[in-house]
Amino acid sequence: MKKKLLLNGIQEEFLFERKGSSEIELKFNEVELQGRQVLPGSSDQFDVINLGGQNLRVKRVGDYITINGKNYKVESALAALSKKSGGDGNMMSPMPGKILKVMVNVGDEVEEGQGLLVMEAMKMEHTIKAAHPGVVSAIHYQEGQLVDGGVDLLDLDVAE
Amino acid sequence: MKMKKFKRILVANRGEIAIRVMKTCREMGIESVCLYTDEERELPHASYGDISVALGSGALADTYLNIEKLVKICQDYKVDAVHPGYGLLSERAAFANALEKAGITLIGPPATAMEAMGDKKRSKQICEEAGIPLVPGYHGENQEADFLFEQAKKIGLPVLIKASAGGGGKGMRIVEKEADFLDALAAAKREGMNAFGDDIVLIEKFIVNPRHIEVQVMSDQHGNHFHFFERECSIQRRYQKIVEESPAPGMEDDLRQAICRVATKISKSIDYVGAGTVEFILDEDGSFYFLEMNTRLQVEHPVTEMVTGADLVRLQVEVAQGAKLNFKQEEIEQRGHSIEVRIYAEDPDNDFMPSIGKLLFVGESHLNQVRLDTGYRNGNDVTVSFDPMLAKLIVHAENRDHAIDKMLQALKDYPFLGLTTNRDYLSRILKSEPYKVGPTYTHFVKTYKDILGPAELTDLDKAQILAAYQLSNSSAKSPASGAEAPSEGPWSTLSGLRNT
Numbered sequence: 001m002k003k004k005l006l007l008n009g010i011q012e013e014f015l016f017e018r019k020g021s022s023e024i025e026l027k028f029n030e031v032e033l034q035g036r037q038v039l040p041g042s043s044d045q046f047d048v049i050n051l052g053g054q055n056l057r058v059k060r061v062g063d064y065i066t067i068n069g070k071n072y073k074v075e076s077a078l079a080a081l082s083k084k085s086g087g088d089g090n091m092m093s094p095m096p097g098k099i100l101k102v103m104v105n106v107g108d109e110v111e112e113g114q115g116l117l118v119m120e121a122m123k124m125e126h127t128i129k130a131a132h133p134g135v136v137s138a139i140h141y142q143e144g145q146l147v148d149g150g151v152d153l154l155d156l157d158v159a160e
Numbered sequence: 161m162k163m164k165k166f167k168r169i170l171v172a173n174r175g176e177i178a179i180r181v182m183k184t185c186r187e188m189g190i191e192s193v194c195l196y197t198d199e200e201r202e203l204p205h206a207s208y209g210d211i212s213v214a215l216g217s218g219a220l221a222d223t224y225l226n227i228e229k230l231v232k233i234c235q236d237y238k239v240d241a242v243h244p245g246y247g248l249l250s251e252r253a254a255f256a257n258a259l260e261k262a263g264i265t266l267i268g269p270p271a272t273a274m275e276a277m278g279d280k281k282r283s284k285q286i287c288e289e290a291g292i293p294l295v296p297g298y299h300g301e302n303q304e305a306d307f308l309f310e311q312a313k314k315i316g317l318p319v320l321i322k323a324s325a326g327g328g329g330k331g332m333r334i335v336e337k338e339a340d341f342l343d344a345l346a347a348a349k350r351e352g353m354n355a356f357g358d359d360i361v362l363i364e365k366f367i368v369n370p371r372h373i374e375v376q377v378m379s380d381q382h383g384n385h386f387h388f389f390e391r392e393c394s395i396q397r398r399y400q401k402i403v404e405e406s407p408a409p410g411m412e413d414d415l416r417q418a419i420c421r422v423a424t425k426i427s428k429s430i431d432y433v434g435a436g437t438v439e440f441i442l443d444e445d446g447s448f449y450f451l452e453m454n455t456r457l458q459v460e461h462p463v464t465e466m467v468t469g470a471d472l473v474r475l476q477v478e479v480a481q482g483a484k485l486n487f488k489q490e491e492i493e494q495r496g497h498s499i500e501v502r503i504y505a506e507d508p509d510n511d512f513m514p515s516i517g518k519l520l521f522v523g524e525s526h527l528n529q530v531r532l533d534t535g536y537r538n539g540n541d542v543t544v545s546f547d548p549m550l551a552k553l554i555v556h557a558e559n560r561d562h563a564i565d566k567m568l569q570a571l572k573d574y575p576f577l578g579l580t581t582n583r584d585y586l587s588r589i590l591k592s593e594p595y596k597v598g599p600t601y602t603h604f605v606k607t608y609k610d611i612l613g614p615a616e617l618t619d620l621d622k623a624q625i626l627a628a629y630q631l632s633n634s635s636a637k638s639p640a641s642g643a644e645a646p647s648e649g650p651w652s653t654l655s656g657l658r659n660t
Contacts, residue, residue: 007617007625014626024630028623035627045524045573049631051624060632061520061577067628069572070584074629094513096544100350122514122544124330124398125351149516149544 006075091128091156095149097121099141104154108136116154119147134158163482164265166190166240171209172230172255173245175535176552177457178205181243184473185209193237195230197223199545204537211237224248227258234264241265241480243473247547250456251278267480269434269455276430277453280324281362287450290429292422295441295449297364299324309341311363318366321345323352323359329399330355334366369601371442372396372451373408375423376464378475379432380485387420388464388472389494394600395589397512402582402605403589404460405499406467409560409598419448426453435461435476459502459552462531466498466556497560499567501586503534503576505548508585509614514548517541517579522551525573527566529556532574542579550576564590588612 003016015027022037038048038055046057046066059066063075101118104110115127116136134156141147141154168191171178178194182205185192194209198217206212213233215223223229225248234242242259244250244266256271268274277283281299288294297319298311312319312335321344323331331352333344349359376388392408393401407416423438437458439451461472470492479485505515519540525532534551536542542550555570557563571587589595594608605612617625 005626005629007622012622012626014623016626016630022631024627026623026627026630028626029619031619031623033623033627035631037631047632049628051627056624056628057572058628058632059521059523059575059577060629064520064577065625065629065632066521066523066575066577067625069575069587071575071577071581072625074625095516120354122548124514125347126511126513 004076006073008073091116091131091153093119093121093128093147093149093151093153094126095121097126097147097149099143099145099147099153100125102139102141102143104136104139106136106139110134110136110156116156117141119153128153130156132156132158164240164480166265166477166481168193168210168237168239169267169477170230170234170237170239170242171195171245172224172242173248173250174200174205174224175203176205176533176549177245177247177459177535179208179535180533181245181473182208184471184477187471188474188477190477193233193239195224195233199543202540203535205535213237220248227252227255230255231258231262231264234259235262239264241267241477243267243476244456246454246456246459251454253278265480267434267476269432269436273430273432274455277436277455278325280322280326280452281360283453284362284450286430287426290425292426292450293448295364295367295451297362299362303360305342305345308345308361308363309338312341313338315363315365318368320364320366321348321361322364323348323356324362325356325358325360326352329396331361332399367441367443367449369444369603370394371408371599372401372439372602373411373419373442373448374437374439374458375420376458376461376472377423377427377432377436377438378472378479378485379427379434379436380479381433381482382484383431384485385424385427385432386485386487386489386492387424388468388470388492390416390419391460391463392600393460394602395595395604396602397508397605400502401460402502402504402586403499403595404463405497405560405563406463407494407497409600415442415446415448422448422450426450434479435472459549460500462533462552462554463498463500466529466531466554467494467496468492469495496556496558497563498554498556499560499563499590500552500554501567501571501590502549502582503551503553503574503586504582505542505550505579506582507580508582508612512582514544515580516543519550519576520578521575523574523576525570527555527570527573530554530566530570530573550581561596564596584614585612588614 004013017025024035026033033052035051038050046059049056049058056067063073065072097119100120104116110130112133114130117128119126137157138155169185170193171181182192192209193211195215196206197215200206249255251274253271253274256266259266284299318336321333331348333348335341335344348361353359372393373390375390379385390408391404391406393404395403426438435457437454440448441451442448506512519536531554555566557566
């Protein structure tokens with residue numbers, strides 16, 4: 001059957017068949033893999049999965065999975081869709097903090113990468129930069145204000 | 161001097177360092193009192209001691225930095241001594257004085273030594289008088305922007321602007337072009353004011369290829385001053401160390417001896433007591449300059465413990481009890497090689513932006529001579545309230561190459577699942593050719609930005625991840641994690657049966 005998952009936020013499509021209770025076959029682009037669960041060593045904190053003859057040490061908790069020491073986020077495409085918010089034209093605060101400085105005015109033309117405002121979060125200063133060239137159409141916060149994470153700080157209209 | 165024997169120690173700190181200190185208390189048969197705020201109930205340090213005392217909630221000034229409250233707790237719980245850890249009140253002379261007045265021992269240097277070294281300007285004046293080499297710069301009182309600009313031009317760009325009361329990279333700016341000076345000055349002053357309540361800055365010549373070398377010192381109350389060799393801490397991001405090691409790779413023994421001698425000369429010149437760290441900048445030509453002295457236990461002290469075999473916290477406690485350090489300098493040896501990496505909740509591939517979230521799975525290692533100092537357990541929330549350091553991972557091996565290999569495996573053993581961390585980035589540093597070959601300079605992270613980026617996932621990688629996801633059990637239903645279990649995944653229905 002065909003299946004879709006989000007891998008680190010990017011949707012990937014693959015073919016997937018279950019063979020018995022602990023084996024699968026998977027095809028992604030040109031890569032075909034046969035996989036099965038292996039009983040882990042008694043003191044091993046990881047599950048062991050054999051993919052194409054290779055043993056991988058795996059641990060999955062919810063949407064997060066570690067494979068041979070590397071971590072990934074895997075979500076069902078549907079669940080991720082409902083979380084999506086915010087348009088491309090908005091500059092969001094990455095986390096709760098305080099606005100230290102606003103470096104632009106409404107109507108300013110800005111270049112990609114130009115500093116728009118300075119936030120303090122986790123005791124460090126962060127400069128919020130323009131993700132694309134454009135015109136500042138609204139600024140939602142003033143210097144000194146506290147902001148939550150994930151809120152729109154200012155709107156940037158795409159340049160003509 | 162009368163020898164004391166502490167029965168109960170208050171640890172005036174939180175997180176990994178509070179636990180680190182309490183471990184030694186346990187080993188020494190000393191009771192410990194630990195502190196926690198309302199937000200920290202779930203964190204391991206809240207219950208690690210023999211007695212837990214709640215600090216309530218609110219700003220740091222009302223909790224961990226509230227001297228009056230802490231002294232009261234010491235009295236209420238009949239505490240003999242206080243270990244301040246690092247950060248927080250560890251270098252506040254006012255705290256040392258308040259404890260002394262209440263008849264409680266501070267496990268640390270006398271207030272006079274803290275005052276002498278706590279202010280970067282004053283510490284430099286003291287070292288200048290003692291004939292210790294300093295980086296050329298302006299450390300004076302005049303704080304007018306135009307005047308400081310003139311000084312910067314006189315020293316010659318590039319220059320470094322630093323908050324006088326600062327530390328940890330806060331309130332610090334490098335200026336390469338004259339046009340950037342005034343903005344950088346304003347930012348440094350603003351950060352200094354916010355972080356330390358003081359916006360006085362100093363200006364120094366910026367050394368192009370510097371190494372950060374520091375020396376662990378330890379002195380008793382009987383005038384004996386020792387060093388426990390050097391640590392190399394050149395790999396930093398945002399002026400904060402992320403990889404530390406001992407010995408310093410490729411350092412000639414003559415240079416090592418010279419730096420360590422200067423460090424003990426400083427501790428002697430200020431009649432230092434307890435554990436301290438003297439930081440130096442080492443230039444490519446072998447000249448080194450005094451940077452600052454930290455009058456406390458340092459975050460990266462474990463690498464020194466690994467190579468010397470000493471328990472620095474135990475030594476601190478014994479010195480505070482009045483004991484004489486009963487060994488000779490020649491008896492302290494560096495054996496093998498130790499590396500520490502700091503695991504941070506941050507995204508190195510997005511300008512090291514701090515991340516927040518729920519820590520779902522820390523992991524564990526069964527390798528020999530691997531140590532994890534952490535203040536978190538599975539299920540803990542990592543919030544914006546404190547520094548985003550999740551853990552320190554330390555390894556020890558017979559030489560540097562072996563230590564690097566061991567660290568790469570140890571990092572795999574501790575996935576720290578659930579939020580974005582710098583783990584993979586640390587692996588990339590350790591695997592990189594410039595790190596393996598050495599020496600490393602403090603601009604390592606910037607210089608090798610291009611080779612330290614993440615590898616693109618291949619189709620095989622992606623196929624493996626998708627297959628592993630389909631095959632793996634999710635242990636999201638474990639009581640500690642509290643995360644919602646996704647309904648798909650073939651074994652999710654069995655997860656209640658598995659003891660993972």
